[in-house]
Amino acid sequence: MKDILRLSLPLSVWIAAFSGVYGLEGVVCSDRGAGAGLGLGQGRAVLVVAWVVAIAVQVGLIFGLRTPRFASAQPWVQRVSMILACVALVATVWSLLPVVTTSLCL
Known part of the structure; x- marks a missing residue:
C-alpha cells in the first residue's frame, strides 16, 4: 500500500x-x-509565492x-517513484510558469 x-x-x-x-488566479x-x-x-x-511553494514541495518530495x-x-x-517525482517537478514548473511570466486577468 505504501508503494x-x-x-x-x-x-x-x-x-x-x-x-x-x-x-487562486x-x-x-x-x-x-x-x-x-x-x-x-x-x-x-500571492501567485508567485504559491508557485514557489509548489516547487519547494515537489523538491521536498x-x-x-x-x-x-x-x-x-x-x-x-524506488526508480519509478523518483522518475515520477522528477516529472511532477518539471510539470509544476512548466504548467505554472504562465502565472509568473504572463499578464493577469486578460
Missing part, C-alpha cells in the same frame, strides 16, 4: 498545486478578489523519497 502512495503522491501534489494556483481576477482588497500587484505576489525512511524496499518502485 502505491510513493508512486502516486508526486503527480497528485502537482495536480493539486495546478488546481489551487489557477483557482480566478479569485484574484474576479470581483471578489477586488472586494477583498486584493489588487493585481498583491495578487501577482524528491529528497523525501530518497531517504531510507520513505524509500521502497523494491528497487523498481
Whole structure:
C-alpha cells in the first residue's frame, strides 16, 4: 500500500498545486478578489509565492523519497517513484510558469 502512495503522491501534489494556483488566479481576477482588497500587484505576489511553494514541495518530495525512511524496499518502485517525482517537478514548473511570466486577468 505504501508503494502505491510513493508512486502516486508526486503527480497528485502537482495536480493539486495546478488546481489551487489557477483557482487562486480566478479569485484574484474576479470581483471578489477586488472586494477583498486584493489588487493585481498583491495578487501577482500571492501567485508567485504559491508557485514557489509548489516547487519547494515537489523538491521536498524528491529528497523525501530518497531517504531510507520513505524509500521502497523494491528497487523498481524506488526508480519509478523518483522518475515520477522528477516529472511532477518539471510539470509544476512548466504548467505554472504562465502565472509568473504572463499578464493577469486578460
